[in-house]
Amino acid sequence: MTKDYQVSKPIYIQIADTIAYRIVRGEMLPGEKLPSVREMAVESSVNPNTIQRTYSEMERMGIVETKRGQGTFVTDNEEVLDDLKGKLQNDIIHVFVKSMEELGMTEEEMIHGLKCFLGRDRDDR
Amino acid sequence: MTVELQNVWKKYGGQTSVKDVSLHLEPGKIYGLIGPNGSGKSTTLKMMTGLVYPNAGEITISGERVTRRICSKVAYLTELDMFYHAFTVEKMMAFYASQFSDFDVEKAHVLLKEMKLDPKKKIKKLSKGNRGRLKLVLALSRKTPVLLLDEPFSGLDPMVRESIVKSLISYIDFDEQTVVIATHEIDEIEPLLDEVIIIFEGEVVGQTHVENLREEEGISVLEWFKSIMAQKERKVEDV
Incomplete structure (x- = not known):
């Protein structure tokens, strides 16, 4: 795990993010x-x-469960894990869209740009 | 154990080194004591060990007034080189064990191995980094409710610092120990600290929870420290 933490975010949240990833x-x-x-x-x-x-924060979110005397475990609740995946995806899209907006891109341009990139990326593989 | 400083003053000759400092330090927490050179960090730690007495005010550790005899409750890593150079690492450990009944020889050997120190080696033959490691081994091998570290990182390379940080996390007793680290290496230890205290010209000019600083103000300890120092220096200039 990386030792460099972002300044603007509490460390406990950054570690929770890493575990979620x-x-x-x-x-x-x-x-x-x-x-x-x-x-x-x-x-x-x-x-x-x-x-x-x-761990407390992740437990509150339902991502992990603490069993007394045994430790902390990743939940096996599929629904929670799907939600988590959706949330991480949303976070990334949010950052992407915001940056594109800051560049003055329209929705169409964003979608077009993304399609072009994905198309090219696929050809590379 | 709780360490309490109440309106503590310390003067050396005509110079005031610590001015009216009050602190309340709780077990299970790691405190960072930061400040420029000569701001009173070391003096404050020395007063907690009973090596130096305050001119006014009171220092107690879990209610007991601090005297030289408090050393049974306080492990202290000095910034100075305090070894007998003719000793081997092993002999130095034996000496520590003879002086402190709480010294855990077994733990010391585990730590030595982890720090890759050769017990047969003479202290004068150790590199500066290895002497720094040995100091930490000796301080961490004592089972004391209070652990005070004065500049544990100074002059050590990044690899040694990293290994010291990891041993601290591994071996501090978070249920019972109160730990205070005085340092300049703010970035290095920030993720290690619960709270940070800034001392400037003998006065406590700031105290905060590290995570709150990030959560509420979105800044690191170093940035917070710099902003407070800038305010103080401006005031000095105004006078």
């Missing part, structure tokens, strides 16, 4: 056990209290 990408499976708070803290070089907050 790993789950969506399938690097962490539904029902899989997360590293202990201490392990995760060492891995990310942050204060364990921060990781505790990350």
Whole structure:
């Protein structure tokens, strides 16, 4: 995990984002056990209290579940995981659209640009 | 254990080093004490160890007034080079174990291995980075409710710093220990801290939760520190 954290966002949220990415990408499976708070803290070089907050926040969102005495696990609730995937997708689209708007692009131009890019990208592969 | 400073003053000759400092430090948290050179960081730590006495005010650790005897509750890593150079690493550890009954020899050996230090090596033959590592091994091997680290990173390369940060996270007892780190390396330790305290010319000029700073103001500790220093310097110029 990267050691460089963005300034404008709390670290506990940035780590939660990273874990969410790993789950969506399938690097962490539904029902899989997360590293202990201490392990995760060492891995990310942050204060364990921060990781505790990350896990609490993710638990609040339903993405992970803490089982007493056993640790924290990725939820196996498919619906929650699908929502998470949708949310991450939306976040990326939001950033993309906002940047395009700032460049003064219209909706048509955005769609056209995206189609062209995807077309070219496919040819490259 | 809770460390409490109440209106603490310290003067060296005619110079006031610490001015009316009050702090309340809780167990389970890591505090960063930051400030320019000569701002009173080291003096503040030394007063918490009972090595230096305040001229006025009171310092207590879980209610007990700090004297030299508080050293059984406080582990302190000094910024100075405090080793006997003729000793081997092993002998230095044995010396520590003889001085502090809370010294955990087993833990010290685990830490030595992790820090890749050779127990048979003479201290004078150690590089600066390895002496820095050894200091940390000795401080972390004591089982004390209070851990004070004065410039644990100074003069060490990024790899050593990284390994020190990781050992700190691995070996601090977050249920019971109160940890204070005085440092210039603000960026380095920011993700490690719960709270940060700024000292300037002997006074506490700021204290905040690191995550709140990001959440509410969207700035890092370094940016916050710089903005406060800029305000202070402007005031100095006005006078």
